[in-house]
Amino acid sequence: MAASLLVILGLAGLIVGGELLVRGAVSAAKSFGLSPMVIGLTLVGFGTSSPELVTSLQAVLSGSPGIAIGNVVGSNIGNVLLILGVAACLAPVAVDPRAFGRDGGMMIAATLLCLGAVLIGDINRITGAGFVAVLLAYLSYTIWSERRAGGTAAAEVYVGEAEIVPGTDYSLGLAILIAVTGLIITIFGARFLVSGAVSIAEAAGLSETVIGLTIVAIGTSMPELVTSIIAVRKGQGDVALGNVIGSNIFNILGILGITALVQPLAVPAEILRLDIWVMCAAAVLLVLFARTGWRVSRREGAILLLAYAVYLGVLLTR
Structure with a gap:
């Protein structure tokens, strides 16, 4: 009971704290004169991923690397299968080919980098530094190219995320x-x-990695879910898709990179056996659905949700 209460309080704190952090940071950035495009690309992206970052850092510093890695991998799976699935079921999600070509390509590249690091079995500080460097290069290039082009569909998505x-x-x-x-x-x-998650894992006989992939990953992804639902209800499905893609990029390159810089991570065998492959498959499925008519339909959203339900069933019974 005490462990469950800690988890509930923790999830509530992450949701409320993440929301306040994003609001305050975006408002401060506006006061400093930053453009909505830059705010949407950087502060909103980092802000909605702050629960994952703080949780992964707390987990690795507490000696629970399974929760840290499971949080990142599980969040990326949930972003595509759960969050995009819910958004597409509410309303078809439009996809801009030009914006998706760059950002979707970066998501696939980040996913492959994560796969490579997991296959090696150890995510050390050098790998973490490399991930962060790639993220900074991507952000710098995106800001430079959007300012140079001016008024592109991708820039409108970033502005929408800020607004x-x-x-x-x-x-x-x-x-x-x-x-x-x-x-x-x-x-x-x-x-x-x-x-609370560690206590529940011990009491239920589950590994910390499974808890990280489920309770922790879903809980820390709540800001992305709320943002995507709001975007779809406002008729901004492209913002919902951009939120999912951006979060997946930040999770791997930013969160996993920063966490490895603070404390090198040994990859649990469970992640290598199943979950990293599910994460890769989810990323490929997103690309396939996005390119079919350049939208994610309600039927495709339902398929994503069904795939997530199957994954959770396998995860909790293995």
Whole structure:
């Protein structure tokens, strides 16, 4: 009971803290005159992934690398199969070919880098630094190319991601206070979640990796789910898709990279046997569905949700 309460409090803290962090950071960035495109690409992307980052760092520092890696891999699987599936079931998700060519290609590249690191069996600091360097290069190139081209469909998606964040017209001082408060809540939420998840794993006879792939991964992905649902309801399906793709890129290159920089990670055998392959398959499925008529239909969304249900069933019974 105590462990379950910790998990509930932790998830609530991650959701509330992540929301406050994004609102405060976006509002502060507006005060400093950053463009909506840059805000959407960087701050919103990092902000919605902050629960995964803080949780993975807390897990690895607590001696639970299975939760840290399971969180990243499980979040990427959930982003495609669960979050995009839900979004597409609510309304067909439009895909811009030019924007998808670059960002979708980067997602596939990041997925392959993650696969390579997992096959090696150890994600060390050099690998982590390489991941972060690739992420910074991608962000720099994207900002440069969008500013040079001006008014592209991809830029409109990034602007939409910034504009979809509610209540961001605070004064600079209040915005910073809200962001810091959100960060503190997120940190404590991650501590509660990791502590409770480890206790549940021990009591239920499950591995920490399975808990990371399920409870932790789904919980830390709630900001992406909320953002995607809001986007679809506003008729901005492209923002929902961009949110999923951007989150998957950040999860691998940013979160896994930063976590490995802080503490090298030994890859659990469970991840290599099944989950990394499911993550790769989900990324390929996203590309295939996106390219069929340049939209993700309701039927395809239902297929994604069914695939996620099957994956969870296999995961919890293996």
